[in-house]
Amino acid sequence: MKDILVWAEQRDGQLAGVTLEILKKAMDLAVILKGQVSAVVIGQECRQCAAELIAHGAGRVFVVEDSRLALYQADACTKILCRIIGETRPDIVLMGGTSVGADLAPAVAARLGTGLTAHCTDLHIEAIDGRDQLVMVVPGWRGNMMVKIVCPEKRPVMATIRPGVMEKGGADPSRRGEIVAVSPDIDEKDFRARTLERVRESEEGALDQAKIIVSGGFGFYEAGGISLLDRLARALGGVSAGSRPACDAGWVPETRMIGQSGRTVSPDLFISIGASGAPHYTTGFAKSKVIVAIDKNPKSPIFDIADIGIAGDLREIIPALVEELESRR
Amino acid sequence: MALNILVCIKQVPDPEQFDRITLDPVTGSINRAGIPPVSNPVDRHAVEEALRIREAFGGTVTVMTMGPPQARKCLEDALAMGADRGVLLCDMTFAGADTLATAAVLAAGIRSAGDFDLVLCGNESVDGATGQVPAQLAEALGRPRVTCARKIEFADGGNIALVEREIEGGFLRVEVRLPAVIAVVKRINRYRLPTIFGILEAGKKEIAEVGCAACECADITAEAMGLAGSPTRVAGIFQSHLKRHVEMIGGDPKESARGLIKKLREMDAL
Numbered sequence: 001m002k003d004i005l006v007w008a009e010q011r012d013g014q015l016a017g018v019t020l021e022i023l024k025k026a027m028d029l030a031v032i033l034k035g036q037v038s039a040v041v042i043g044q045e046c047r048q049c050a051a052e053l054i055a056h057g058a059g060r061v062f063v064v065e066d067s068r069l070a071l072y073q074a075d076a077c078t079k080i081l082c083r084i085i086g087e088t089r090p091d092i093v094l095m096g097g098t099s100v101g102a103d104l105a106p107a108v109a110a111r112l113g114t115g116l117t118a119h120c121t122d123l124h125i126e127a128i129d130g131r132d133q134l135v136m137v138v139p140g141w142r143g144n145m146m147v148k149i150v151c152p153e154k155r156p157v158m159a160t161i162r163p164g165v166m167e168k169g170g171a172d173p174s175r176r177g178e179i180v181a182v183s184p185d186i187d188e189k190d191f192r193a194r195t196l197e198r199v200r201e202s203e204e205g206a207l208d209q210a211k212i213i214v215s216g217g218f219g220f221y222e223a224g225g226i227s228l229l230d231r232l233a234r235a236l237g238g239v240s241a242g243s244r245p246a247c248d249a250g251w252v253p254e255t256r257m258i259g260q261s262g263r264t265v266s267p268d269l270f271i272s273i274g275a276s277g278a279p280h281y282t283t284g285f286a287k288s289k290v291i292v293a294i295d296k297n298p299k300s301p302i303f304d305i306a307d308i309g310i311a312g313d314l315r316e317i318i319p320a321l322v323e324e325l326e327s328r329r
Numbered sequence: 330m331a332l333n334i335l336v337c338i339k340q341v342p343d344p345e346q347f348d349r350i351t352l353d354p355v356t357g358s359i360n361r362a363g364i365p366p367v368s369n370p371v372d373r374h375a376v377e378e379a380l381r382i383r384e385a386f387g388g389t390v391t392v393m394t395m396g397p398p399q400a401r402k403c404l405e406d407a408l409a410m411g412a413d414r415g416v417l418l419c420d421m422t423f424a425g426a427d428t429l430a431t432a433a434v435l436a437a438g439i440r441s442a443g444d445f446d447l448v449l450c451g452n453e454s455v456d457g458a459t460g461q462v463p464a465q466l467a468e469a470l471g472r473p474r475v476t477c478a479r480k481i482e483f484a485d486g487g488n489i490a491l492v493e494r495e496i497e498g499g500f501l502r503v504e505v506r507l508p509a510v511i512a513v514v515k516r517i518n519r520y521r522l523p524t525i526f527g528i529l530e531a532g533k534k535e536i537a538e539v540g541c542a543a544c545e546c547a548d549i550t551a552e553a554m555g556l557a558g559s560p561t562r563v564a565g566i567f568q569s570h571l572k573r574h575v576e577m578i579g580g581d582p583k584e585s586a587r588g589l590i591k592k593l594r595e596m597d598a599l
Contacts, residue, residue: 071501075473099496103476106461110429110468115560118428118459128564135564141347141456145359146569154560192473193505201499236599255498260458269598279348279569286571290598292589293575308592309575310585320582324590 002035005090005156007081008053008061009101010046017168017208018096020056022161024169025123026094027057029134032125035091038062040084040182042077044070047179054177056169061177062088066184071195072100076186078107084182085112090156092134094123097160105160115151116158121165121264121283128152134159142280143260164208164264165287202255211268212238215258215285217275218245219296220314226251228318229273235325241265243275259284274314277302294318330487331387332507334379335445336412337435337466338372338394340403341456352568359566368403371451375513376407377520378481379449386487389413391442395423395434401536408531409523415536416442422541425556428461433553435462436469437544442537445508447490452477452512463512475503476512 004026009016019039026037039058041049043065050061064080081104085093093108095101097119109116122137126148133150136159140147151157207213214233216226226240229252233240242252244259257263260280270288274295275281282305285291293306296314303309310317342350342364350361379390392407394400395418404415418438426434439445448470453460460476467474479500480493487507494501495514505511523531541551552558578588593599 072496074475074503099477102460103464103474106428106459106464107468107474109461110432110465113429113560115427115429116461117561118461133564139569140458140566141342141350142344142458143569144347144350145352146567147563148565148567149561150564151561193475193503193509195494195501195503197502198496199499199502269593282571283569286569290593290596291573292593298577303575303577305571305573306575307573307596308589309577310589311577312582312585316582317585321586321589324583324586328590 002033003088003090004030004035004037004092004094005085005088006037006039006058007093007095007101007104008039008041008049009096009098010041010043010049013043013046013048015049015052016096016098016163018098018161018163019053020168021163021166022094022096023053023056023058025161025166027169029092029123029125036060038088038090040064040081042069042080050179052171055171055173055175057175059177060180062180062182064182064184066186068186068191069184071198073191073195074103074107074193076184076190077104078111079186079190080184081108082111083185085156093156093158095158095160097162101160105158109158112156114154114156114158116160117149117151118160119162120159121162123159123161139260139283143283144279162264164266202253206239207241207256207263207265210239210265212236213241213265213267213269213285214238214271214273215241215243215275216246216252216273217243217281218249219274219276220246221274228322232318232322232325235322236271238269243281272302272306273318275302276300277305330483332382332446332487333389333391333444334382334447334449335391335393335439335442336372336375336379336407337448337450337462338376338392338403338407339369339451339454340366340394340396340400341369341454343367344370344455352566357566366399366402368406369451369454371453371513371515372403373410373520374515374517375449375451376410376412377518378513380411380521381518382447382481386483388446391416391445393418393435393438393442395419395426395431395438404536405531406523408534408536409527410521411527414534417536417538418544419538420540422551423555425559426554427559427561428457428459428465429560430554430558432462432465432469433549433558434544435466437547437549438539439470440547441539441543446487447507448472448510450510450512452514463510467510470510472508472510473505474510474512475505478511478513479517481511481513481517
């Protein structure tokens with residue numbers, strides 16, 4: 001087990017954040033395995049991504065460019081990725097668990113007849129059954145348990161990585177790597193499903209950049225709801241978000257839903273207000289540097305995973321906090 | 330343009346009670362005794378979508394599941410909603426399957442059950458939550474796929490489906506020629522609840538039970554099924570250690586607000 005291939009997702013020439021998170025982990029694994037890290041990037045014009053991938057640790061980048069691949073094309077991308085894996089025979093293939101990555105990875109794994117583990121939050125090498133194996137850790141039962149998965153026989157071992165969980169590495173422009181142009185080799189048959197258009201509806205990535213996130217649970221209704229949440233976020237210079245129940249109530253947009261079925265974030269400061277702390281919520285921010293929990297119930301499990309806690313009436317505490325912060329500006 | 334539709338569904342432990350799942354520290358195995366099984370939530374939306382397509386264009390709706398004998402219950406629920414017939418893929422050989430082996434058996438079951446223009450699935454189950462089966466099923470059937478579908482319309486006399494496929498920050502407009510596999514998300518529709526009449530009618534509908542032998546006729550061997558056909562293995566289960574040591578800040582609201590800001594400044598978090 002040695003070489004690692006990373007599928008580098010891009011849109012309009014911009015790499016997905018999770019790609020750089022995967023590259024850092026791939027480099028760490030490659031050191032242990034004494035192997036090489038390669039990346040593959042597919043798109044209309046995506047050559048410019050190669051330099052960034054190399055600076056982040058890819059020793060070799062396969063660039064597949066074609067005007068028909070400006071948008072994600074499920075059939076064509078499956079074929080291209082399978083061919084590159086077949087020709088270069090990596091032992092490990094890692095992909096971002098984005099909405100598109102989670103479509104492409106299982107099709108590739110099925111066509112290659114190999115194993116795939118979804119939405120991993122950690123990868124490491126561990127001796128299992130007497131030999132070193134890639135252990136893929138995934139949250140099970142909405143985060144109530146963590147499950148270790150291995151793929152003992154079939155190669156490559158494939159995994160999708162949950163965005164926002166692993167740390168990004170820094171760019172080092174002095175790194176050198178090889179850029180290999182690969183012909184897409186696709187025809188009309190490879191567009192049985194054809195993506196015609198991408199429609200943007202809301203901002204994306206606001207949470208990824210945020211250093212401070214204020215997240216409201218259903219219980220935050222009592223304290224004045226969304227307007228107060230936004231005001232608190234502004235006063236802190238942060239971004240507002242919410243739990244699944246808060247999103248289901250139409251109170252926070254789904255793009256800013258924190259948790260197992262939403263986004264995973266790890267800002268410098270995460271403040272949770274009015275959420276009791278169910279595992280499928282807390283797994284979405286457990287790796288934040290500092291976690292503050294504010295809830296009316298002092299026995300809420302949210303306090304078990306927080307650094308600082310305040311228990312009390314949200315209708316009094318949150319306005320006081322907003323006032324205090326605004327008066328200091 | 331009558332369409333013959335097959336919907337894959339799954340029975341799962343009630344997700345509202347997942348916090349009752351415990352880990353045996355000695356055996357390392359999961360204890361979920363006493364948690365009642367329910368139909369996977371998003372699968373109801375897949376059944377609903379199939380019923381709406383049938384109501385608009387005619388055709389049939391077949392529901393299929395792979396599972397133990399008691400998984401028959403989720404088929405009965407779908408029949409009570411209005412599906413025409415059910416297929417239960419049930420055999421010890423199917424047990425212990427990962428997504429690849431599950432997709433292989435579902436594909437064999439679908440082949441043995443007839444010709445379908447459209448296979449619908451929920452996008453993911455709430456227990457495994459991999460979301461891998463729909464795309465792997467499409468591969469096993471040799472059909473194109475569209476996952477994360479939030480809207481499905483038809484064109485060209487029902488030969489082409491026009492799908493809105495969710496992505497981060499918006500959606501993709503995808504055109505796919507049938508037969509195809511489409512996996513739906515919850516927001517695609519609001520599903521109906523079975524009526525008393527529907528429940529009574531369901532009792533008269535057929536649920537075919539299909540075992541390993543019938544699947545073997547549909548071109549896969551026992552080695553591709555269940556645990557034997559699964560490339561991945563569970564190597565261990567552990568409880569997540571997210572716990573931190575919390576420092577509670579007390580006092581009246583103003584004091585606790587001030588205390589929090591002071592503490593965050595000390596920690597260099599503000």
